[in-house]
Amino acid sequence: MTQSALNTRHHNRIADLHGDITAWRRDLHMHPETGFEEHRTAAIVADKLRAFGVDEVITGMATTGVVGIIRGAQAGPMIGLRADMDALPMQEHGDVPWKSVTPGKMHACGHDGHTSMLLGAAQILAETRDFAGSVAVIFQPAEEGGGGGGVMVREGLFDQADCQSVWGLHNWPGLPLGRFGAISGPIMAGIDYFDITIRGQGTHAGLPHLGVDTVLAAAQLVTAIQSVPGRSVSPHETATIGVSMFKGSDAYVVMPDQAVIGGSVRYFDDATRDVAEARIRRLAEGIAAGFGAEAVIDYRKNYPPTINHAAETDTAAQVAAALAGPDAVLRESEPCMAGEDFSFMLNERPGNYIWMGTDQPGRNNAMVHYPDYDFNDAAIPVGVGYWLGLVDRLLPAK
Numbered sequence: 001m002t003q004s005a006l007n008t009r010h011h012n013r014i015a016d017l018h019g020d021i022t023a024w025r026r027d028l029h030m031h032p033e034t035g036f037e038e039h040r041t042a043a044i045v046a047d048k049l050r051a052f053g054v055d056e057v058i059t060g061m062a063t064t065g066v067v068g069i070i071r072g073a074q075a076g077p078m079i080g081l082r083a084d085m086d087a088l089p090m091q092e093h094g095d096v097p098w099k100s101v102t103p104g105k106m107h108a109c110g111h112d113g114h115t116s117m118l119l120g121a122a123q124i125l126a127e128t129r130d131f132a133g134s135v136a137v138i139f140q141p142a143e144e145g146g147g148g149g150g151v152m153v154r155e156g157l158f159d160q161a162d163c164q165s166v167w168g169l170h171n172w173p174g175l176p177l178g179r180f181g182a183i184s185g186p187i188m189a190g191i192d193y194f195d196i197t198i199r200g201q202g203t204h205a206g207l208p209h210l211g212v213d214t215v216l217a218a219a220q221l222v223t224a225i226q227s228v229p230g231r232s233v234s235p236h237e238t239a240t241i242g243v244s245m246f247k248g249s250d251a252y253v254v255m256p257d258q259a260v261i262g263g264s265v266r267y268f269d270d271a272t273r274d275v276a277e278a279r280i281r282r283l284a285e286g287i288a289a290g291f292g293a294e295a296v297i298d299y300r301k302n303y304p305p306t307i308n309h310a311a312e313t314d315t316a317a318q319v320a321a322a323l324a325g326p327d328a329v330l331r332e333s334e335p336c337m338a339g340e341d342f343s344f345m346l347n348e349r350p351g352n353y354i355w356m357g358t359d360q361p362g363r364n365n366a367m368v369h370y371p372d373y374d375f376n377d378a379a380i381p382v383g384v385g386y387w388l389g390l391v392d393r394l395l396p397a398k
Ligand SMILES: [Zn+2]
Pocket: 108, 109, 144, 368, 369
C-alpha cells in the first residue's frame, strides 16, 4: 500500500500536506495531555482551524472540546466528523525522536494521529469548499475513560452543530495499512464499572471466630460473579466480567473490617447489561448476608456499546472501497471488547465508526495501549482521503 494507490481527487493536495500533518502529529505526540486537560492540544486545534478560515470555531465544550464548522459553497445538510485528542496515563517505552516529554503520559492510542488527520481534512475542506452543506469537525476530549464524547453531547454538541449523521475513525493495528474495517452493528463494547465493599467485623488473624471475615466473603463473591456470564446471560449474547481489583488488609495478622473488589462489565446489549447488574447486586447482597456481613454496591454505567448503523456503514464501506480498492474493506469481524465513547454520539445521530489499518512489514506495529506504540504516519493520507471521500459522497456539489 502506497499513497499513490489511493484513488482520490484530492491526491495532490493531500500529498502536499502530508509533511505538515506529520509534523503536527509528532508535536502532539511529544506533548501528550490526558482527559479534560488537553489545553495545549485544544489551543493548537482551534488556532489552526481559525488559520484555515473555518467559519465557526467553538471552544470550551466539555472543558477542552473544539468544534469547527466549515460551510460549503452550496447549501445542504451538516455532517459531523469526529476525532479524539487525549493521551493515556502511561509511560512511553519506545525510542522515537518525538517520544513524549511528559513523564507518565503518552499517545498510545493514536489520538495524535486522529486529531492531525482531521485537521488536515479541515484545511482542505476550508480551501476547496466544493461541497453542498456544512461539515462539523469535532475534536473531543477524554475518550480514554472520561467520556468526553458524552459530555459534549450533554453540553449541546448537536444543538450547536445539528449534524444529520456522525462519523468516527480509529487507527487499527492488526489490519494492514490501506485496509479498513466497516462492520455493521456492534463494533465496540459497552462498559460499566463496579466497586463492592463487604463490611464485617475485623479481628486478629489468630481469633477468626471473633470477627466476620470480609476477605473470605469477597473471595466467594469473586468466584460467584463468574457465574453471571456463564449462567445468567444467554449463550447467544456476550458479556464479559472482570474482577480486577481486590483490597483487604494491609497486615498479615489483621483480618480487615472491610474488603473491596472492583471490576468491569462489558456487553453489547442493554438487556444483557441489566441482567448482569441485577445478578451482581443479588450475589453481593446474598453472599455478604450469608457471612453475616453487609455489601455496599457502587455500580456505574460508563460507556454504552458502539453500534454502527447499517446504512451509514454501507456508505462508509463504499467510500473506503472507492479510496483504497474494492478488496480493501473488511465487512465482517468480531467486535472489539474495548469501549469507545463515540457511542454517545452514535446514540444521538446515525453514523459509523470505521477501523483504519496501519500495519506495515518491517515496522513496529505495536497494538494500541502498548508502551512502544506509535501512530503510523504513512496512514495519514489514507485517513485524510477517507474524510474527504465521505464529504464528497454525502455532500456532493450540484
Ligand atoms: Zn485507547
